[in-house]
Amino acid sequence: MDLQTNEAGEIRSGMEKMRRAFEIYPYCTLALNHLANHYFFTGQHFVVEQLSETALSSSSHGLLKSQSYYNLARSYHSKGDFETAGRYYMASVKEVNKPQDFVLPFVGLGQIQLKFGDFKRSLASFEKVLEVHPENCESLKAIGNIYANLGENDKAIETFKKVTRIDPKDHQAFVELGELLVESDWAAAMEYLKTACTLLRKAGEKIPVELLNGIGLLYFEKAEFELAEQSFKEALGDGIWVSIMDGTAGSSIANWSVQYRDQSFFHQLEENVSLELPCDKVTTLFNYARLLEELHDTVKASLLYRLIIFKYPDYIDAYLRLGSIAKEKNNIQLSIELIGDALKINSKYPNALSMLGSLELQSDETWLTAKEHFRDAKDATDGKDPYSWLQLGNWNYFAANRPEKKAPKFEATHREKAKELFLNVLKQNHGNMFAANGLGILHAEKAQWDIAKELFTQVHEAASGSIFVQVPDVWINLAHIYFAQGLFQQAVKMYQNCARKFFYNTDATTLLYLSRTHYEAEQWQDCRKSLLRAIHLAPSNYLLRFNVGVSMQKFSASTLQKTKRTVDEVRATVSELQNAIRVFSLLSVASTYHSHGFDERKIETHVEYCRHLLDAAKVHRDAAEQAEKQTKQKLEVTRQIALADEARRRAEEQRKFQLERRKQEDELKQVMQQEQHFERVKEQWKTSNNTPGKRKDRSR
Numbered sequence: 150m151d152l153q154t155n156e157a158g159e160i161r162s163g164m165e166k167m168r169r170a171f172e173i174y175p176y177c178t179l180a181l182n183h184l185a186n187h188y189f190f191t192g193q194h195f196v197v198e199q200l201s202e203t204a205l206s207s208s209s210h211g212l213l214k215s216q217s218y219y220n221l222a223r224s225y226h227s228k229g230d231f232e233t234a235g236r237y238y239m240a241s242v243k244e245v246n247k248p249q250d251f252v253l254p255f256v257g258l259g260q261i262q263l264k265f266g267d268f269k270r271s272l273a274s275f276e277k278v279l280e281v282h283p284e285n286c287e288s289l290k291a292i293g294n295i296y297a298n299l300g301e302n303d304k305a306i307e308t309f310k311k312v313t314r315i316d317p318k319d320h321q322a323f324v325e326l327g328e329l330l331v332e333s334d335w336a337a338a339m340e341y342l343k344t345a346c347t348l349l350r351k352a353g354e355k356i357p358v359e360l361l362n363g364i365g366l367l368y369f370e371k372a373e374f375e376l377a378e379q380s381f382k383e384a385l386g387d388g389i390w391v392s393i394m395d396g397t398a399g400s401s402i403a404n405w406s407v408q409y410r411d412q413s414f415f416h417q418l419e420e421n422v423s424l425e426l427p428c429d430k431v432t433t434l435f436n437y438a439r440l441l442e443e444l445h446d447t448v449k450a451s452l453l454y455r456l457i458i459f460k461y462p463d464y465i466d467a468y469l470r471l472g473s474i475a476k477e478k479n480n481i482q483l484s485i486e487l488i489g490d491a492l493k494i495n496s497k498y499p500n501a502l503s504m505l506g507s508l509e510l511q512s513d514e515t516w517l518t519a520k521e522h523f524r525d526a527k528d529a530t531d532g533k534d535p536y537s538w539l540q541l542g543n544w545n546y547f548a549a550n551r552p553e554k555k556a557p558k559f560e561a562t563h564r565e566k567a568k569e570l571f572l573n574v575l576k577q578n579h580g581n582m583f584a585a586n587g588l589g590i591l592h593a594e595k596a597q598w599d600i601a602k603e604l605f606t607q608v609h610e611a612a613s614g615s616i617f618v619q620v621p622d623v624w625i626n627l628a629h630i631y632f633a634q635g636l637f638q639q640a641v642k643m644y645q646n647c648a649r650k651f652f653y654n655t656d657a658t659t660l661l662y663l664s665r666t667h668y669e670a671e672q673w674q675d676c677r678k679s680l681l682r683a684i685h686l687a688p689s690n691y692l693l694r695f696n697v698g699v700s701m702q703k704f705s706a707s708t709l710q711k712t713k714r715t716v717d718e719v720r721a722t723v724s725e726l727q728n729a730i731r732v733f734s735l736l737s738v739a740s741t742y743h744s745h746g747f748d749e750r751k752i753e754t755h756v757e758y759c760r761h762l763l764d765a766a767k768v769h770r771d772a773a774e775q776a777e778k779q780t781k782q783k784l785e786v787t788r789q790i791a792l793a794d795e796a797r798r799r800a801e802e803q804r805k806f807q808l809e810r811r812k813q814e815d816e817l818k819q820v821m822q823q824e825q826h827f828e829r830v831k832e833q834w835k836t837s838n839n840t841p842g843k844r845k846d847r848s849r
Contacts, residue, residue, distance in 0.1 A: 730756055
């Protein structure tokens with residue numbers, strides 16, 4: 150009885166009584182089990198095991214033996230000897246007729262089975278616990294995790310929701326719910342994770358870095374960068390990264406920011422400040438650097454990646470991100486060197502091998518060796534890495550489209566192999582957008598527009614919902630389909646959206662596609678504007694200048710073919726032709742010294758045609774200007790006549806107005822005179838009434 154209380158004094162009293170019982174009879178199983186239980190909590194595992202083994206040899210009672218096996222099992226469990234613990238838990242369970250008699254070994258057995266990945270047996274063990282304690286939250290959470298591991302997410306979610314209903318303050322259940330709902334319901338996942346944070350704050354507990362990191366990633370996924378940054382900063386707290394972010398870590402940050410492989414900056418910095426980076430914050434710091442990349446602050450992002458490498462030299466993903474930044478800056482050699490550094494750490498790291506192959510695929514000298522690296526990446530994961538399969542498909546497509554001469558059978562073989570590889574990726578992962586995009590390209594090249602369009606549309610819709618998936622190619626491919634089908638307006642819109650969303654209107658190739666669409670739609674001026682913007686971005690590309698000249702020529706020819714045209718249109722035509730001649734003449738001079746993909750005779754043909762059009766345009770311009778002059782003269786005469794008529798009309802109206810006003814004044818004057826006469830008569834009457842005697846005398 151004393152041992153069942155939570156009073157320290159009572160427990161000491163109970164233990165003293167148990168010791169006396171043990172001294173009186175050293176083979177009392179009940180006393181041995183209670184003593185073993187006590188010494189377990191004091192960490193004296195050797196004593197626990199000795200007492201439990203003695204108890205087992207002293208009793209044949211099932212329940213008492215079950216308790217002895219349980220004490221042995223949890224002693225080994227706490228020491229990390231899970232196999233021995235599992236055997237003793239199983240022995241303890243076998244001694245129990247029903248869970249209601251002694252439920253604790255089922256808990257331990259379920260934990261061991263879960264540890265070894267035996268999910269179904271572990272589930273059965275915890276369900277036995279729930280038969281006795283249906284609202285035991287720890288068992289419910291274990292069952293929820295088992296369902297999650299078995300891929301039964303709906304059951305796992307429902308189980309964790311039950312935990313939150315039983316114990317609304319269990320923050321861990323809310324965290325589990327949030328993690329389960331990340332893929333299917335972003336808003337609900339965010340709400341559950343925020344609730345977990347709120348519960349921890351109310352309890353005065355420290356919020357785990359992993360929880361804040363998860364919230365930051367959810368914000369990052371929805372492009373809510375400011376909120377993501379707040380979460381990452383809260384998770385990281387104070388550290389050297391704060392000084393790096395505000396620029397106070399050292400005066401030479403700008404000088405060292407592009408020297409990705411040089412760590413001397415951090416060695417110098419370490420002499421003055423602490424560069425401590427706890428291991429539980431490395432992932433969050435990496436994610437923060439990815440956020441900075443997305444915000445185009447590659448200087449600070451690269452410094453954070455290098456800090457991670459300085460403190461944790463085996464963190465391969467940091468090397469790959471630095472390599473990616475170098476690639477974006479068109480420093481291919483540095484990117485290859487950084488990937489090489491990553492492969493020195495792990496020569497079979499699939500992401501590094503695939504990235505190296507992607508870089509090699511861009512070079513005529515190394516494109517063949519890229520295939521070997523893609524194969525190595527596939528073999529490193531036993532064929533389970535879809536990205537390596539995808540890259541092999543890309544390689545075969547690239548090989549089929551190489552510019553050198555090759556047999557038609559060779560090209561068809563590579564296309565079929567690419568299709569086979571893309572389909573294999575889609576079998577492994579139905580939602581792989583890159584494989585679907587590659588498959589769409591193959592269908593498009595066979596002019597199977599509807600199938601290609603359906604694939605590109607599905608990829609486009611899927612990619613639009615995530616910040617982590619950047620697939621500008623599918624936007625361009627979908628625009629190409631619209632273009633091929635003659636849907637120029639839709640193609641223009643898709644090209645424009647792609648240029649704005651992914652390239653911030655700074656990609657000359659996308660602008661070239663856009664100008665081609667305007668050209669085919671006979672929107673000559675829009676075509677010229679797009680080409681001029683592309684020239685601004687790629688001034689050394691003389692083909693763009695040639696295309697500008699052609700667009701000016703086409704605009705002028707189409708204007709002159711109109712049956713009705715304004716003088717302004719004709720003037721614009723003359724101006725455009727003069728500009729076109731100037732452009733072609735400059736290209737003719739340039740082609741004398743360099744090869745730009747066109748010959749002088751072709752340019753001379755364009756110049757002659759433009760001059761011919763210019764002569765005709767000048768005639769039309771002179772005629773239009775003469776007609777405009779005559780029209781203006783006629784309009785001026787008409788205007789003067791109209792003004793004179795208007796003046797006469799106004800004069801007549803003024804005369805009538807004056808006559809009418811005079812008439813009104815005369816009438817008013819007459820009325821006033823009549824009123825005055827009436828007033829005088831009234832006065833006379835009043836006077837006559839005031840002198841009656843005189844009137845009588847007069848009457849006599």
